[in-house]
Amino acid sequence: MIRVSLTLLIFIYLALFLTAVFALWIWFEWNRQRRERHAVRHRVRCSLCAFEFEDPSEEPLPRCPRCGSLNEREHFRIL
Numbered sequence: 001m002i003r004v005s006l007t008l009l010i011f012i013y014l015a016l017f018l019t020a021v022f023a024l025w026i027w028f029e030w031n032r033q034r035r036e037r038h039a040v041r042h043r044v045r046c047s048l049c050a051f052e053f054e055d056p057s058e059e060p061l062p063r064c065p066r067c068g069s070l071n072e073r074e075h076f077r078i079l
Helices: 006-039
Strands: 043-045 052-054
Touching: none
Parallel strands: none
Antiparallel strands: 043 052
């Protein structure tokens, strides 16, 4: 039988619990960032009226639904 003091046992359980919480936090954060990147994948901002719209087509110059101007596709950044 292995003898373990109560303080060491508590320390081991606490370390395992904190490791599991940290791993879950990292995993959920990674999933959240992946969902955000997926959400703005087709978002385009009009250079004339600053209207943001979704355009799932692969056209190189999508037309703004508000003002009708052609816009270049640029990488949309999330703050």
